[in-house]
Amino acid sequence: MDIREKMDKKYQEALSTYLKDQNEQALYQGQKISRLNIKYNISPEEIISMHKNNLMALYPDLPTKVVDSFDFLLEVMMGYGIAYREHQSLRHQQQELKSEIEIAAKVQHTLLETKIPEIKNLDVGVISVPARQMNGDYYHFVEDELGCIGIGIADVIGKGIPAALCMSMIKYAMDSLPEHRHEPKSVLESLNRVVEHNVDPSMFITMFYGLYNPHDKRFTFASAGHEPGFYYDASAGTFSDLDAKGLLLGVDKKTKYKQYEKFVKPGDMIILLSDGVTECRTSDGFIERETLIEFIKKNMHLQPQEIVNNLYKQLEKMQNFQLRDDFTLMIFKANV
Template sequence: MSRRQLKKQYNELLLSFLLSGAEDQLYSAQQLGKWLIRHNVAPEDIIDLHLEALEGHVDVPEPVRISFQLLTEIMIEYGIAYREHLFLRNKQQQLESEIEVAVTMQHTLLPASIPDAAGLDIGLISVPSKKMSGDYYNVFQLEDHLLGVAVADIVGKGIPAALSMSMIKYAMDGLAAWARKPAEMLRQLNGVVERNIDSSMFITMAYGAYDTSAHRFRYAVAGHEPGFWYRSRTKRLADLPGSGLALGLQRDSIYEEYELQLKRGDLIILLTDGVTERKVGDHFLRRSELSEYILDLIGLPCQEIVDSLYRKLLNLSNHELPDDHTMIAIRRTK
């Protein structure tokens, strides 16, 4: 629509409204307003358009004419701010669309299912605190009697964390030769992370290999939240031993390997600090409290344990999830 056509349409609309005041003219005005917004017509230009049309139909008193000058000056600043708002809103919509694509891609990095393993009951839960998660997990088949189990927490959130997650996933795929040796796997991953992420970031991780024929779990830890080990014979829950520098903090870090021998009914739990670091009432959750909650659920199947614990902690923390919550539970059943 040209300037002349716009002026003609506005004149006709204003005259019709002045003569009849019909509500259908208000609807037409709303549609014209939407068109003006879509075509980025400035508010001060609309005021000039209105004054020109008004002068064509009525004798505008001088004070009213002068008042339009004041309104125009106000609308100039308003128009600048409004156009900036539209620009930022469009950029926000574009960013949200890109984040949705990134979230979908992030989901493809995580396992779609847990492998069936003879003699094991496995439960897994991972809930992001925001759209994009900073937690990585995987349970995968290495060979007939060997499962790989990984839990990692990327310090940070959003797109940088998602990029780091993809790096961990594909680095592990490329380091498959070391998958049976947890300490060496972490050493190799540390080299990849140290070379490829910003110095302000790092990644904590626990990685292990579970031998389903001997029910032996060998693992190594890189600055990660300690897991739990439940022994059915004593009915006690203890912290999993293990320490080491987080990935990316120091070149050529060396990691120690640990080994557990699981008896029938024994259970190990790997988790991220989003499980433990939350406020409950007027205090932060104590590890002793978490242990009690786990023991209350210990007789349930592993998937029910992780699901029920998540719901309980969510209720206790007033349905606030300040960090990503990831937990893997593995029990020997035979």
Template sequence: MATLEKLEWKREVEKLDKTELLLHAAKILNSTLELQELLDIILDLTCRVADSEVSLLLLKHRKSNNLHILTCKGEKKELPLRLGEGLIGWVAEHLVPVISNQPQADPRILKDLEIHLGTIGRSVLAVPILRRGKFLGVLEAINKKEDSGFADADRENLLILAEQVAVALDNSFLYRRVKEESLKKEVLLEIDRKLSSSLELEEVLEVILNSIRKIVDCDAAGIFLINKKTQEVERIEVVGYDLAVEADLNLKVGQGLVGFVAKTGEAMIVPDVRQDSRYVNARLETLSEIVAPIKLAGEVIGAFNLESDQLNAFDEEDLAQLKVFAHQAAISIERARLHRTAMEQKKTSQELSIARQIQLSFLPRKNPTVPGLDIAGTNIPSEQVGGDYYDFIPIIEHQTGLVIGDVSGKGVPAALIMASFRASLLAEIRNNYAIRTILRKVNRLLFESMERDNFVTAIYGVLDSAKKVFTFSNAGHNPPFLLRHKGEVEFLQQGGLALGILVDSSYQEKTITLKSGDLIVFYTDGVTEALNQEKQEFGQGRLIEVMKRGRSLPAGELLQAILEEVHEFSDGNRSDDITVVVVKCL
């Protein structure tokens, strides 16, 4: 987020009263997916919503038991605080909000923590941040600007903010994980490219060593090989060690942590080397270590070692990554056998795997149960994973949101756009805007975040099972077919342009009344554009005929009939995802 954009949203926030601020919080929080920018916004909003002098945000470290505490002064502090310690730690453990207007008499308050943070609490309000039952952190407001202390209304307001913060953090964490996975794949592919052009072992190992430090934080690293004649573990390539003690790195097999792994062939994580008698102190600053064997055809030929100046610095995810690199080192020692075509295939496979993981994480796990309606949906991916998306979104009693969309492009880029579209849509839905307003706001957010040749087609609507009506807006998507109980077919195409094309696109919405026997089929272009051997498209006409023949079937069976017709027509060949949603009025 640029400096000018930060100033703009801060100026916008300053114009809002507390009620308006809570209504606009989701929009503000979802204005960025970058975690550091989001944390600054969260801290600022916490102070404003709670009317406090200071705000704190607690996030649990994903590797250690330490808790990250950030203050509204913009200072990031990693404190040796555990669940249950201090008032903020108590809330993290018990997951209930707390108001303490006499903190000096509250035994849960840590005086050392107050000193460390540079503030003395006169009043404290803390609420947990929960997402789908999962603990993400704690919001804490310190020192109500009015001397009366925090009230129940402040607690309720901060809980409302915490719900929206949880959604924004969840989206940001997902975005960060996707970026990390993408970086890891790129680094592996870069290693392959460099290894294919080198025959020198030390040059190959240097490439691997420099690459792993890009994705696993460490302060020292080394690749060691076993000398078969002397049975010593010899240093081949290291970084971060003192030259004066490098002689200590040559060990017998079985000696030291590296020698132990070389002997047993088992990887290990040591959270505190001071507590492990096998550790050979070749580096005074080291507090934790991770070691993985290098194997070739089942034989240990060396070990890969990373060291850190922090306790508990490594986890199972780091170990898995280290094993991948250790395997790469073994292959490189005997000579890299992969060629350019294989590398390209691997890159494509990895990208598609990431894209599919993202896509699957967004799709509903089961069909909704809605009184008076029979609903079924499915997505069948192609080999080239596309950007199809559908979901059922509970809104309020008797109302269920239904969305189906298709992102231009394929692979990871399409999956990332889908993630942005989904996050924006859910954020705007929670603001209880009209459907046309939701699409207009999502369109602007996508326009500002996507390249100009990217766009999203989508339909978003709300099924009201009590009134038996469906209100929708179509943003450039393939028009769903409404087959009336008397046999007429209507195309649901009212709406506007695809999302992300023009910054100021507007959208219309339409409400249709559903009667018993009415049937709606939503679909993506993977259905109607499926080709047979003569390069003919399946088309809308064939889809409507399948609907008419199967109108008496339950929604799930009709959906299956559509898939079978498309499969038979295209002889099982698909170049695009297929997504179908069937809604039947009982």
């Protein structure tokens, strides 16, 4: 006796018992049969056919219309069975993909992880939150042989896995630069050649790179089309844009970048960010840069890490706790 014959016999016994007693114990037998049907891959339409045949065996005088109704139900369940199996297959594939993305996100986090250094004369605050599991933003710190600190922040135009792969490539390229090649314009020109050669033409990367020299307190910087940051001049009590012109990475391998500099005085602040900060969308539209400055002003009495944490919570709340883009914010505050 094959498995389907055994199941048919079990079904007939359970159906007969239920129609006779109609109690909870009889219904429980039906649940056990249901689990066995799943275990042995017996389709919904086979169960309908089994039910019809066993009911006719138990009650040979069933009205013709009742018998015929099972044929209709059988056709309905055949279509349902096909759709159900496709649904289960898609769910299984989705679960596999979700698991793979979770692993990839953990690997990416490990690959892109960078230690926030202790910088002489500067307190540092950093927050970077992906809109999805994979981050299309990247920030980087590196110390050269002279004790100068290189600070990079990059953003792929796009989100998800392709953006994350691009960021991993930027990280590798950054780590491959010689220690004496951390001058901002040279860094961007080197990375630009890497991106132009290796990244799909439809993808572009913006990047801001700065170098802080703790000996003369000079901050040198260059930008490849990145969102301008802010500079707070404590003596004047004013904010200005860290506006550095430059073409996005990957557009033209011969691009040259212009370098700028500022001398950081006690109380001054350097604010670097990705466009996920300035393009925070509320019910009234995108927030203005002036609004962001006002938020910073209200928190200026705090340490940089507290400032970035507070700003993130405020902007997240304004977006109903749904980030639409990767969010990265860095604040450097000169010791008084």
